[in-house]
Amino acid sequence: MSEYHINLFRSDEDERWIADIPDLKFCSAHGATPDEALREVQIAKKAWLASAKAHKQRVPKPTYRPMIYA
Numbered sequence: 001m002s003e004y005h006i007n008l009f010r011s012d013e014d015e016r017w018i019a020d021i022p023d024l025k026f027c028s029a030h031g032a033t034p035d036e037a038l039r040e041v042q043i044a045k046k047a048w049l050a051s052a053k054a055h056k057q058r059v060p061k062p063t064y065r066p067m068i069y070a
Contacts, residue, residue, distance in 0.1 A: 004062045006041060008034055022064040024048050 004021045011018050011030070019041035020028035027048045029040030052059050 004045065005064045006038065008037060021045055021048075023060050023062055 004023050006019050006021055008017065008019050010016075014030065016030040016032065017034045017037035018028060018030050019034075019037040021041060021044075024045065027041070027044050029037055029044045031037035031040050049059060051057075
């Protein structure tokens with residue numbers, strides 16, 4: 001399975017690092033460090049995919065690519 005793209009950015013307002021997976025609607029996490037945010041979003045991704053499977057919902061294929069990679 002291909003990997004989903006993860007956006008990682010710092011929120012000055014929240015004073016946290018945010019990680020989100022654009023292909024998985026509302027799949028995001030945060031942490032005090034970039035590594036922590038990435039670990040947390042991997043947990044969120046597993047939960048998102050398990051929930052979709054349990055509810056027989058469509059799981060999107062990884063498609064999102066930022067313009068820099070286009």
